[in-house]
Amino acid sequence: MSTYNFDYLDELEAEAIHILREVAGQFEKPALLFSGGKDSITLVRLAEKAFRPGKFPFPLVHIDTGHNFEETITYRDQMVERIGEKLIIGSVQESIDQGKVVEQTGKNASRNALQTVTLLDTIAKYQFDACIGGARRDEEKARAKERIFSVRDEFGQWDPKRQRPELWNIYNGKIHKGENIRVFPISNWTELDVWNYIRREKIDLPSIYFSHERDCITRNGQLMAASPFLNMDDEDVVERKQVRFRTVGDMSCTAAVESDATLIDDIISEISASKISERGARLDDKVSEAAMEDRKKGGYF
Amino acid sequence: MNILKFFTAGSVDDGKSTLIGRLLYDTDSILADQLEALQSSNRKNDDGTIDLAILTDGLRAEREQGITIDVAYKYFQTEKRKFIIADTPGHIQYTRNMVTGASTANLAIILIDARNGVVEQTIRHSYIVSLLGIKHVVVCINKMDMVDYSETIYSSIIEKYKILAQQLKLADITYIPVSALKGDNVAQTSENMDWYEGESLLHFLEKVDTDSLDKSQLARMPVQWVVRPQTEELHDYRGYAGRVLSGTFNLNDKVTVLPSGASSTVEKIEFFDQALDAAHAGQSVIIHLKDDVDISRGDSIVNASALPQESKLIEADLCWMDTRALDTSIMYNIQHNSKITKCKISEILHKVDINTLEKHAAEEFKLNDIGRVIVKTADALAFDLYDDNRANGSAILVDPRTNLTVGALMFRAAVE
Numbered sequence: 236m237s238t239y240n241f242d243y244l245d246e247l248e249a250e251a252i253h254i255l256r257e258v259a260g261q262f263e264k265p266a267l268l269f270s271g272g273k274d275s276i277t278l279v280r281l282a283e284k285a286f287r288p289g290k291f292p293f294p295l296v297h298i299d300t301g302h303n304f305e306e307t308i309t310y311r312d313q314m315v316e317r318i319g320e321k322l323i324i325g326s327v328q329e330s331i332d333q334g335k336v337v338e339q340t341g342k343n344a345s346r347n348a349l350q351t352v353t354l355l356d357t358i359a360k361y362q363f364d365a366c367i368g369g370a371r372r373d374e375e376k377a378r379a380k381e382r383i384f385s386v387r388d389e390f391g392q393w394d395p396k397r398q399r400p401e402l403w404n405i406y407n408g409k410i411h412k413g414e415n416i417r418v419f420p421i422s423n424w425t426e427l428d429v430w431n432y433i434r435r436e437k438i439d440l441p442s443i444y445f446s447h448e449r450d451c452i453t454r455n456g457q458l459m460a461a462s463p464f465l466n467m468d469d470e471d472v473v474e475r476k477q478v479r480f481r482t483v484g485d486m487s488c489t490a491a492v493e494s495d496a497t498l499i500d501d502i503i504s505e506i507s508a509s510k511i512s513e514r515g516a517r518l519d520d521k522v523s524e525a526a527m528e529d530r531k532k533g534g535y536f
Numbered sequence: 537m538n539i540l541k542f543f544t545a546g547s548v549d550d551g552k553s554t555l556i557g558r559l560l561y562d563t564d565s566i567l568a569d570q571l572e573a574l575q576s577s578n579r580k581n582d583d584g585t586i587d588l589a590i591l592t593d594g595l596r597a598e599r600e601q602g603i604t605i606d607v608a609y610k611y612f613q614t615e616k617r618k619f620i621i622a623d624t625p626g627h628i629q630y631t632r633n634m635v636t637g638a639s640t641a642n643l644a645i646i647l648i649d650a651r652n653g654v655v656e657q658t659i660r661h662s663y664i665v666s667l668l669g670i671k672h673v674v675v676c677i678n679k680m681d682m683v684d685y686s687e688t689i690y691s692s693i694i695e696k697y698k699i700l701a702q703q704l705k706l707a708d709i710t711y712i713p714v715s716a717l718k719g720d721n722v723a724q725t726s727e728n729m730d731w732y733e734g735e736s737l738l739h740f741l742e743k744v745d746t747d748s749l750d751k752s753q754l755a756r757m758p759v760q761w762v763v764r765p766q767t768e769e770l771h772d773y774r775g776y777a778g779r780v781l782s783g784t785f786n787l788n789d790k791v792t793v794l795p796s797g798a799s800s801t802v803e804k805i806e807f808f809d810q811a812l813d814a815a816h817a818g819q820s821v822i823i824h825l826k827d828d829v830d831i832s833r834g835d836s837i838v839n840a841s842a843l844p845q846e847s848k849l850i851e852a853d854l855c856w857m858d859t860r861a862l863d864t865s866i867m868y869n870i871q872h873n874s875k876i877t878k879c880k881i882s883e884i885l886h887k888v889d890i891n892t893l894e895k896h897a898a899e900e901f902k903l904n905d906i907g908r909v910i911v912k913t914a915d916a917l918a919f920d921l922y923d924d925n926r927a928n929g930s931a932i933l934v935d936p937r938t939n940l941t942v943g944a945l946m947f948r949a950a951v952e
Contacts, residue, residue, distance in 0.1 A: 241818055243539045243618045252820035253779040256760040260833045260874060284808040285777070285820070288770055289763040372609045379608045398606065399941040400632055400857050402639040403930045404779075405871055409939040423620055425611050 244432050248281065251420035253404065254383060255285040258293070258365050258418050261408035265293040265365040265418075266323070268354075271307035272483035273440055274369030274421060277429055279318065280438055281420060293367070294321035298354045300346040300485045301328040302464040307483055310441040325357030343454070344466055345487040355391040358415055365408065365416045373425040383422050389413035426481075427506055434499045443480045446497045451476045457490035481506075540746055543622040543637040543670075545661035546647030551678050555647065555716035556610060556623055559738065562723035565612035607637045616742040626657060631890070631904035632857040634661070635944055638668040639930070642746055645674045645737075650683045650713070654696040656891045663890050666704040667853060667906065667946065669926055672744055673701075673709045676737065680729065681715040687731040703893065712737050754920060755783030755791075755839035756928050757815070758873035759831055763822055775806060775822035776831055781873065781927040782920075783839060785815045785823065790840040793829055794918040799840060800825040817927075834875040836918050844918045844928060847950035853922075854881070854901065854909045858935065858942035862901035868942070870913055872931040878914040879933070885909060910951060922946040 255278075258265050267282060269275045282291050297311060315322045327349050330336045335356065336349045358366060372379045382398050384406045399407055408416055421429070433440065450461040452471040459465060461473050464486045478491035479502075496502045546552035560566050610621040622637035624630065626647075638644065644665040648658055665673055675697055683689045690713045701709055712721055713732055720726035723738045734740075763775040785791070789802045804824040805812040815821040823837060831837075838844055856862055862881060870879040887898035887907035898907060922929030933943030 241538065241816065243537050246539050246818060249779060249818055249820040253760070256777055256779075256820070257874070259761050286761075286763065287808060288767075288773065289765045292761075373611045376608075379610065380606045395606070400636040400932075400944070402636055402932055402941070402944050403927065404640070405873065405930070405932050407871060407932060407934055407939070407941045409869070409934055409936075411939060423609070423611070425613070427613070428618075 244428065244435060247421070247424050247428060248284070248432070250404075250423065251278075251281045252285040254406065254418065254420040255282055255367065257406050257408065258367060259286070261406070262365040262416070264361065264363050265367065266296045266358075266361070266363045267291070267293050267367045268369075269295040269297050269311070269322070270369070270483065271297070271303070271311050271441060272369065273429055273433060273444060274371065276314070276438060276440060277421060277424075277432060278367060278369050279314065280436055283318065291318075291320050294323050296323045296325060296357060296361075296363075296366070298325045298350045298357065299327060300350050301326065302346050302462075302486045304441070304443050304460075304480075304483065304486060306441045306443045310439075323357070323361065325353045327353045329353070330356065341466065345485060346464075347485050347488045350485070351391070358391070363415060364410065365418055367418045367420060369421060370417075370419045371424050371426070371429075372419075372422050381419065381422070383419055384408055385417045385419065386410060387415050387417060391415075393417075427503070430499065430503050430506060434503065441483065443483065444502070446477055446479045446494050446501075448475060449478050449491065450474070451478060451491060454490075458493065459490055460486055462486050537617060538746060539618045539620060540643060540741060540744065541620045541622070541641045542643040542645060542741065543624060543634075543641035544645045544647065545624065545634060545638075545664065546626045546645075546657075546678075550626065550647040550649050551716045552626060552647050553623065555645075555676065555678065555714070555722065556621055558716045558719055558722045559621075560610065560612055562719060563612050563614055563738065607633050614738070614742055619741065626661060628657075628660065628891070629904065631660070631664070631906070632855060632944075634664050635668065635855045635857075635906075638664055638670060639944065641668075641670055643672040643674065643741070643744060644670045645676055648675060648677050648693060648697070650677050650679045650686075650689055650693065653689075653693045654700060658697070659700060659893060660890045662700055662704055662706065663888070663893060666706055667855075669923060669946075671708060673706050674737065674740065675709060675711050676716075677711065677713045678716055680713045680720060681718050685713075685720075685726075685728045687729070690732075710734070710740060712740065752783050752925065753839060753842040754844070754925050754928070755785050755789070755842070756781040756844065756920075756925070757785065757821075757823065757837045758875065759833055759835045759837065760874050761833060762831065775824055776837060777820075777822045778837070778874070779820040780815050780817050782817045782925050783842075784817070785837075785839075787813055791825070791837050792840045792843060793825075793831055794836045794838060794844070794846065795916060796830065796835070798827070798829040800827040800829055802826075836873075836875075838918065844920050845950045846916045846918050848913050848916045849882075849951035850911045850913070850917065850919070850947050851885070851949040851951055852909060852911050852931075852945040852947045854907060854933075855944045856901045856903060856905045856942065857944060858938075858940055859903050860935070860938075860942070861903075862905075862943070867936065869934040869936055870911065870917075870931050870945070871934060872917050872919060873928070875915075875917065876934075877917070880912050881909050882912040883910040908948070911945065919947050921948060923948075 327346050330353045336352045382401045450473050451458045479494040496505045544552050608623045612619050624634045624637035646661050694711050714721040721736045725736045757778045757780050759776045759778050761777040803826045805815045806822040864881050867878045885908040886895040920928040929947045931945045932941050935942045
């Protein structure tokens with residue numbers, strides 16, 4: 236028998252590929268939710284490993300808040316070009332223009348909450364029955380309890396009390412008409428696992444993950460990128476800082492960290508030594524102890 | 537570095553969540569902002585220290601009631617290993633959650649309160665560990681600080697447990713006296729128990745053999761997806777994508793395709809841009825066969841010289857997971873890896889009282905009930921017995937009316 240070394244990253248990778256292929260086999264109209272962040276970029280690599288040399292059995296879907304980091308959009312378009320797969324864009328601006336959602340006002344206004352409506356509309360428009368996402372259980376305590384195949388009702392809602400038991404490696408994808416399933420192939424990965432995988436696979440990332448100079452202001456103790464999307468006033472002092480981002484979301488709710496990490500190795504040592512969790516840099520989670528649980532119940536990713 | 541998946545059985549009162557919290561805390565797996573959230577929470581221990589149990593109580597209802605309702609997955613890592621914990625509730629009304637958590641674990645931690653010793657729930661938790669065929673068992677005698685770290689008490693509990701272990705045929709058992717609250721023997725060996733010569737729990741978890749290389753001859757790969765690019769240059773490309781459940785496939789191995797029974801040979805094994813000589817248990821690959829055989833999702837590629845059993849009538853242990861009781865008059869869907877077919881539960885052989893391990897005849901099967909049944913399937917399943925090959929010996933039942941997963945099945949025998 237040949238010897239082989241099945242590393243923990245190999246095991247996580249094999250599990251994720253198995254889950255992606257289950258999606259392909261069990262659903263009529265799946266989609267991969269692509270945010271431009273490192274987790275969904277990792278999903279794209281895993282999909283290549285699951286389906287190449289064939290095409291992906293699903294399009295990529297980007298819910299675009301219109302408040303993006305420019306670098307993310309550039310990256311997205313180049314990546315789609317490289318892999319030759321279909322991209323569908325759901326626009327929050329369109330939802331606003333159609334009067335389906337109302338832009339928040341005030342100093343802490345963000346489009347983060349609005350994207351749930353656009354997401355649900357996009358799912359309905361294309362009749363997606365399964366949406367693959369890059370959420371991980373280590374991110375947040377409500378997520379720690381979510382299934383890999385997680386059922387959403389017709390209104391996009393997650394009901395934590397009615398979750399299906401998920402046994403062995405068997406995923407029940409049966410749903411009623413109108414329902415859909417959110418699928419999380421990297422549920423069992425941690426932030427560090429994702430970074431180690433990106434390093435091992437030499438995956439290219441948007442430049443904002445690495446240290447760069449940027450104009451920032453401090454809000455609620457967090458560094459925010461100064462941008463036209465942030466309602467700034469005289470109290471806000473713009474400072475030039477050496478920063479990077481640990482997650483990539485809407486510009487109005489994603490905080491930067493001061494960092495000199497220019498290489499993946501630097502980032503990995505920085506995270507290993509860090510005492511702040513990744514979602515600690517997300518203002519959207521700070522609203523209450525059950526903030527994520529409430530948003531997930533409402534249809535959030 | 538590899539992964540150890542373990543599950544913890546115990547109740548709130550045994551200090552299960554505290555033990556997990558302690559493992560996370562002592563391995564520096566709790567980050568500053570999470571700690572801050574903990575400190576600002578109202579729940580504190582009697583002595584004012586942080587209640588580590590809050591770390592694993594994820595949902596609002598759980599925090600309100602101070603109990604774990606669902607299965608929560610937690611992650612931590614040391615220099616030696618990555619750990620995945622399935623934290624499940626221990627009360628009898630959450631038996632199904634325990635079964636769920638246990639199904640993916642290769643090690644179980646059973647918690648016993650040193651003040652109470654082996655009690656009803658110890659029997660229940662140990663039974664589930666034996667039912668789900670978990671290979672390694674660690675029995676943690678917890679709250680040793682409350683019995684003055686007494687060796688006598690510890691030893692008498694072990695003696696009682698050994699009798700239960702024998703009855704349940706649990707093989708590989710390790711006993712560790714701990715105090716999750718104080719940290720004794722959790723990450724470090726304790727100075728309070730000089731008489732204990734073993735390792736701390738964490739050290740044991742770091743080195744226990746997980747035997748990731750499956751040496752069995754039972755090479756099995758359910759086909760999940762057929763890769764057919766149908767492009768000009770890959771006109772004839774036809775690859776069978778799946779995850780090897782068990783055993784190993786080598787190039788030129790003779791294989792059988794089930795259910796058709798067609799024979800062929802492994803021509804090529806691919807993993808993305810690599811060509812492999814072999815595919816081992818756990819790997820997700822693409823296999824090509826020499827012959828042009830008709831294969832689709834739900835079929836299995838298996839070792840031709842170690843075939844699985846094939847039957848439409850299977851004796852199995854069933855754990856019922858739905859609030860609506862089993863209905864022997866209706867058809868359910870059975871999902872066995874990538875294969876889905878209709879089935880009926882044609883007979884209930886017995887039910888097990890999991891607090892006493894007594895078997896008794898039963899007419900009905902309700903939420904959390906466990907027992908032996910006969911499953912009659914529309915299409916034959918190609919399966920192994922659960923004890924021989926967990927991955928190919930298990931299945932779930934899905935209620936076609938609700939689409940809920942209502943039962944967990946462990947195959948015990950093909951009915952002649």
